[in-house]
Amino acid sequence: MDVIVRPTPLLRGEIGALSSKNYTTRYLLVAALAEGTSTIYYPAHSEDSDAMRRCITDLGAELAEDEEKIIIKGFGRQPRDIKELNVGNAGAVLRFLLAITALCPEVTFVNTYPDSLGRRPHNDLIEALQSMGVEIEHRDGRLPITVRGGAAQGGKIRVSGAVSSQFLSALLFLTPLLEEDSEIEVVNDLKSKVVIGQTLEVLEQAGIVIHASEDLMHYKVPGRQSYQAREYTVQGDYPGSAAILVAAAVTQSDVKVHRLMERSKQGERAIVDVLRMMKVPLTHENGIVHVRGNGRLQPLEFDGDAATDAVLAMVAAAVFADGTSRFYNVENLRYKECDRITDYLNELRKAGADVEERQAEIIVHGHPDELPGGVTINAHYDHRVIMALTVVGLRCKQPLLIKDAHHVAKSYPGFFDDITALGGHVEWVEA
Ligand SMILES: O=C(O)C1=C[C@@H](OP(=O)(O)O)[C@@H](O)[C@H](O)C1
Ligand SMILES: C=C(OP(=O)(O)O)C(=O)O
Incomplete structure (x- = not known):
């Protein structure tokens, strides 16, 4: 049209x-990563937030929605063994889930917007995940991408933030669930740094502990944490x-x-x-x-x-x-x-x-x-x-x-x- x-x-x-797109995608994700039932009031309705709804449902979360709220029963640290995910044209949803599917045996992210998201680079996140023991098949850092997870390990992780803050956010969502403690160092630069403040705010609301340096370039993330089921309101x-x-x-x-x-x-x-x-x-x-x-x-x-x-x-x-x-x-x-x-x-x-x-x-x-x-x-x-x-x-x-x-x-x-x-x-x- x-x-x-x-x-x-x-x-x-x-x-x-x-309603905020960035907070909706984050609350949907942390609710899915919790083991109990969370409620999100006034979630956004858009293609990007619908992409996150669809993908967490595919990964095993149970969603019930009415006019004002969405109730989500999470899958915790055990997403369902699903073969394919479609994030539409949503960059943040793709990047966050590339990290989270490191908990799955094998998932392929399909390329439904070859002229938009299909052109965007994800190498910096792919390299960080590979250094953590995750096997990833990709086309020059672009979609379609297959993640073979299951063996992701914490420890010392370096990620470049020169292209997108979403790569760092993705690792901040994943690392608390790993067996090992992690230390994340951001190298080169960190663009859209303020968005990391939203990620840290949501993680804290979900009961996750992360020690961030003042300049947001270094993080200590204790492993074996659990996301808590909570009530959230989207601004x-x-x-x-x-x-x-x-x-x-x-x-x-x-x-x-x-x-x-x-x-x-x-x-x-x-x-x-x-x-x-x-x-x-x-x-x-x-x-x-x-x-x-x-x-x-x-x-x-x-x-x-x-x-x-x-x-x-x-x-x-x-x-x-x-x-x-x-x-x-x-x-x-x-x-x-x-x-x-x-x-x-x-x-x-x-x-x-x-x-x-x-x-x-x-x-x-x-x-x-x-x-x-x-x-x-x-x-x-x-x-x-x-x-x-x-x-x-x-x-x-x-x-x-x-x-x-x-x-x-x-x-x-x-x-x-x-x-x-x-x-x-x-x-x-x-x-
Ligand atoms: O983390 C997020 O939800 C987002 C981060 C920003 O991207 P970059 O970090 O790539 O600039 C922003 O442009 C995007 O709309 C949403
Ligand atoms: C860049 C944007 O989104 P994303 O990176 O999540 O596709 C945006 O909403 O302007």
Whole structure:
């Protein structure tokens, strides 16, 4: 399905934020790894969170769900002997489960998105798991991947965090279950470091003890631990909400987004500070972000690694700022659903934006005028490209046609409903 985005000068109304993708995938996983019955309130519903539901069910967890909660009877340290798993296009789900299936005899992860997840590299995690005695068959670090586990051992483990934090998170979920104690050393670099804070928070809630160094580069993980069955509540999602907040910032607006905790560990919480720095009128109180946009924005410089999943939305805001903005330290955007630097900037240029790329930087020469628009946008299988281009389309002279916009459902299936509820002119059309 495609979407037509038409010029929309005004947005007004209130919505509840979608539930956090990152917390939902983590709570589903730790609930599956516990031996008792856990309850997760307000889990996200999206392709990625459904992929985790499907895979933990295949691995032996029992799930019962109603409108507000999901009840999960876990499989503990003994997942079912399953031959195949399909994670869809979900990177974090794949990486976490590559580690957890080290507890299984033999599992093949199939390649259902050859042009998106199928292109993403997992070598750094594969090498770490191999060093732990896990046999892995792969195609140059990419899907399809077969994990022959059963003999995984703790001890001293080194993992590179230069491409993704998900490799480290994956090892942090696995190592507490091993017989031996483990020491994990992160080498090269650690990108998206703030996300590790979410992993550690969830592990602690699940009763797991991990000793992390202050710089998050060294970990001592006692072995023979058990995940505890617990009750969890999923908070609102900043990365998805960032697109809504930016839509409000680039239009004349009066928009409230509820359920966005001020003290969240989500790095993308920075969207609120970034919009403030861009001089967008807003308040953030009692979990409600209230934007009263006037369409005027100031440019800024920002370290995008602190808020990786909100950078595309921030760039969309910068397109309409009065001057040049720079988003630096963002190289790992190239290893996401698409190359979120080259591919994304190409689509922005089609709409009329003036943008430049460096290997690890996005430079935006912003102009307050509307962009010409009137072009067809390639979504590159990327929900965040779709959301960001929708925001840009609201402030184009002519409509944007976003091809294959249904991929927005990877994280935010209700995105276009929420934009419509706020008065945005968007319309689904058959491809
Ligand atoms: O651990 C996670 O749940 C995620 C980590 C981040 O990836 P990287 O660490 O690869 O940047 C983020 O972009 C992704 O959406 C979710
Ligand atoms: C990159 C993302 O997800 P993942 O890495 O889990 O596919 C995302 O949600 O923007």
